[in-house]
Structures are given as C-alpha cells and as structure tokens.
Amino acid sequence: MELDVLGLLGACSYALDCVEAELVHVTTFHAKRVAYMSVCTAEQFGVSGEALQDLAVCALLHDNALTQYLHEEFRGDSSAAECLPELPHLGAHCVMGEENISALPFHTNVENIILYHHENADGSGPFGKTWQDIPLGARIIRLCDLLDAFCRADVFTPDVWERANAFLTRVRGRIVDEECADAFLRAFSEQHFCSLGGRGLEERLWSKVPRTKQQLDFAQVKALAKFFAKIVDYKSPFTSTHSLGVADDAECLARFMGFDEDTAQKMYLAGALHDIGKVAIDNKILEKPGRLTDSEYAEMKHHAAYTYYVLSEVQDFAELRDWAAFHHEHLDGTGYPFGKNESELNTQERIMACVDIYQALTENRPYKAGMSHEKACSILLDMAEKGWLDRAIVEQVNACFA
Structure with a gap:
C-alpha cells in the first residue's frame, strides 16, 4: 500500500x-x-x-x-x-x-x-x-x-x-x-x-521535509495501525482494545465478502483509525458508564467529525478517511456527523458501521461483559430493521463471525 x-x-x-x-x-x-x-x-x-x-x-x-x-x-x-x-x-x-x-x-x-x-x-x-x-x-x-x-x-x-x-x-x-x-x-x-x-x-x-509517499507491506501497515490504535485506546482504558478489534473485524469481514488484498489492508487501517477523533473528547464523557446527558452525547458525537478532519490532512487519503469517519452514519440519514444517507454510503462505509457496533457489543469493558455473538447480531438486525444498517452486511457479519 x-x-x-x-x-x-x-x-x-x-x-x-x-x-x-x-x-x-x-x-x-x-x-x-x-x-x-x-x-x-x-x-x-x-x-x-x-x-x-x-x-x-x-x-x-x-x-x-x-x-x-x-x-x-x-x-x-x-x-x-x-x-x-x-x-x-x-x-x-x-x-x-x-x-x-x-x-x-x-x-x-x-x-x-x-x-x-x-x-x-x-x-x-x-x-x-x-x-x-x-x-x-x-x-x-x-x-x-x-x-x-x-x-x-x-x-x-x-x-x-x-x-x-x-x-x-x-x-x-x-x-x-x-x-x-x-x-x-x-x-x-x-x-x-x-x-x-x-x-x-x-x-x-x-x-x-517533503511528504513523499512510501510503499508499505502489510506488516508495516499493521505496525502503523497499531501505533495509532494504542494512542486512542490508552486515552480511555474503558475501550482499551476497541480500535484494533474493529481493525481485525473489518479486515476479516472484507476478506470474507470477497474483497481484494489491497481493500482488506485498507479496511484494517481505517478500522484502527476510526476513533482517532476521540482524543479530542473529555475522558469524563468517554468513561461515563451510565447514560450520557443530551449535552454530553452531543459532544461525544463530535468525535467522528474530528476523525474526518484529522485524516483530511493526509494526502490522497479521502477514501480511507471516509471509511473511518462515517462509522456512525445511518442509511436513513439520521446518523452523524454529516447525516449521510443510503445513496451516499458505499459498501466499505456500511461495513465499518456494522463492525464498530459488533465489536463494541461483544468486547468486555470495565462496566460490562461482552455480549454473545447471537445477542449482538440480534441487535444489529434490529438496527437494520429500523433503517440504520445494511441488512445484507449484517447477515454477512453473522455468517463471518459465527
């Protein structure tokens, strides 16, 4: 890459x-x-x-x-x-x-x-x-x-x-x-x-120091991804393995769905970077185990926009930036940060939305145990029924990670 x-x-x-x-x-x-x-x-x-x-x-x-x-x-x-x-x-x-x-x-x-x-x-x-x-x-x-x-x-x-x-x-x-x-x-x-x-x-x-592009093999891409994920995840131990979990899931699902090697590697990197915007969010909000207030939730939602703007600094990175930053967008246009709808979200962006939720539901956190695969998939399916997630991709998640 x-x-x-x-x-x-x-x-x-x-x-x-x-x-x-x-x-x-x-x-x-x-x-x-x-x-x-x-x-x-x-x-x-x-x-x-x-x-x-x-x-x-x-x-x-x-x-x-x-x-x-x-x-x-x-x-x-x-x-x-x-x-x-x-x-x-x-x-x-x-x-x-x-x-x-x-x-x-x-x-x-x-x-x-x-x-x-x-x-x-x-x-x-x-x-x-x-x-x-x-x-x-x-x-x-x-x-x-x-x-x-x-x-x-x-x-x-x-x-x-x-x-x-x-x-x-x-x-x-x-x-x-x-x-x-x-x-x-x-x-x-x-x-x-x-x-x-x-x-x-x-x-x-x-x-x-001119920014010339470098050709990296997948081992180097993974090292770079892990470096970024560590910065994000160490800010809040409540999500200490989330970024790399999403990276692994995104790569795995992309391969399962038949995407080529280059796309699978890009999905891994985008998964590791998807929450980099959380570094700009106060830890009191990131680590609150209970329900967020309306104002706290509004601030939390900014993290996806921060991810978008941080990654916009990278040359020729728009594709991976969007895969990373649009993980809270919904097909019916009710998501954030930009209110994208079905016509504006490609397959990779829809995959990232699904694996981010799946990983969050199934991973252990200090305030909760991870859900079973079956329970997590039932929640994803319910979100698909509401028009938020792509049902076909939810079914692929079920088949891939079962």
Whole structure:
C-alpha cells in the first residue's frame, strides 16, 4: 500500500496535542512547533534529506506514550499529575515511546532519540546520560520541547522571545547543551521565532521535509495501525482494545465478502483509525458508564467529525478517511456527523458501521461483559430493521463471525 506516512504521522501529532492539552496543558500545535524548531536547529548541524525527515517524525511523536504512561503509572487517574516534569519515573514514558515507534517505517537509524529526549546536558535526567552520551536528535528535541513547554504560548510576541532567551540563558550548559543552544539561536532570529504562532507553520514544516509517499507491506501497515490504535485506546482504558478489534473485524469481514488484498489492508487501517477523533473528547464523557446527558452525547458525537478532519490532512487519503469517519452514519440519514444517507454510503462505509457496533457489543469493558455473538447480531438486525444498517452486511457479519 502506498501511503503519505509523514502526513499521517503529522495528523497523529494533532491527536497527541489534544491529549497533552487535557493532561499537561500544552498549547495548540505543540508537536508541530517542536518538529519545526527541531528541523531548523538540525539544519545548523548539516542534517538534511531522510535524516531530517526522520528527526521531524521523532519530534512530532516525542510524547507518543504519554497517555500510556499516565494510565500505567496512575491507573488511569491523570488528576494525580498536575505537571509533567514533576511526574515520578518520567523515563518510563520515554521507554514506552521508544518501543512504540520501533516498528514504524523510518529511513535512518533513530535509535534512542525518543528514549533520551528528557535527558539533561549535565547528566541529571532520568537515565543519567550527559549530552555527549545521547544522539543529536534527542538533544535537539529536548531543547525545543522544553522551550515550547516553557513559553506555553499560542501567540509568539517579542515579549515571548525575550522570555525564551532568558530561559535559554538559565538552562544552557546544565539542562540543554551549549552546542544545541547556539544552533537554535543561529536558526531563530526574533522575527523567525515570532512567526511560530502565525499561520503557515505546517506548510513551512512540510517544505523542509517533503511528504513523499512510501510503499508499505502489510506488516508495516499493521505496525502503523497499531501505533495509532494504542494512542486512542490508552486515552480511555474503558475501550482499551476497541480500535484494533474493529481493525481485525473489518479486515476479516472484507476478506470474507470477497474483497481484494489491497481493500482488506485498507479496511484494517481505517478500522484502527476510526476513533482517532476521540482524543479530542473529555475522558469524563468517554468513561461515563451510565447514560450520557443530551449535552454530553452531543459532544461525544463530535468525535467522528474530528476523525474526518484529522485524516483530511493526509494526502490522497479521502477514501480511507471516509471509511473511518462515517462509522456512525445511518442509511436513513439520521446518523452523524454529516447525516449521510443510503445513496451516499458505499459498501466499505456500511461495513465499518456494522463492525464498530459488533465489536463494541461483544468486547468486555470495565462496566460490562461482552455480549454473545447471537445477542449482538440480534441487535444489529434490529438496527437494520429500523433503517440504520445494511441488512445484507449484517447477515454477512453473522455468517463471518459465527
């Protein structure tokens, strides 16, 4: 399968920003600003081509394991952690993040960049490594991540620039190394730095690291899908296996119904991505075991639209985006987010709607045991009778998963 991998991972950075904004209060586009600052700084060291592209990916994904860490450290209770730098065992999320990206399709060796991105120049970080002991990419991301977190600004003004300079002066040689601090200041004048809060940041990032498509085999597609699913599902342990469950079901049913290999692989990826918009929904709503209020339900419904808009950033991805995002649409036009009707929903979109419900009904969750296949199919059939689902596909679900 040919994919705009960098664009897909860039879209993922928005999802990570949503999580970090909720948990540790970073500002909008944090990951992309860190990536852009990292790329500009790395250019001062002569980094270019595929190495620069891979650094951009690592910067975009530097905190990919944050929700996983918070879930495992605090058993899902992020309220116990008010500020990320003060969290215990901070190196644990670096270890998890390094492992998560290990199967992604990089061009160059990125070993230890995520692992050591919280190390301090003087060796006082989680692993006790000094700046001479860690990769250049980790040193650069450390500086840019720390600086953006310190500034915590959506609008970059000369005052923010002055504060950033004063902060660099205080931490250079101790938290960030002198070489990286000097390279950053060569890359960023006051005018360049102040442009970080303006429009066009993404376009400038992609102009420095062009988004060329990559040909991936199914093992690589699955690794990419599992990476995304982990981010979504770790945000809410109430649905800790849902995304990959939908991915497996979508692939299996597509093969059962006679679709070709390429379509089956695409269905797997779309299934893994279908709920990525849930990262923008408050966990109090995601994890409410009882019935949602009207206002809570209205907010929950936004997740499908968020999925649509997040995946719209990926080049030539409209087909998979729609398969992923339309899983709550109904044939009679009463679904959401766009109120699509029977004439506007293709077979793959109808399949996704069925397998999403089937998986949700049959999987175990903390507040309920999964239903039997027979009970789940009876509910799907009732929804088909109401005009919401495609009856023929419901019958295929019954036959495939019996």
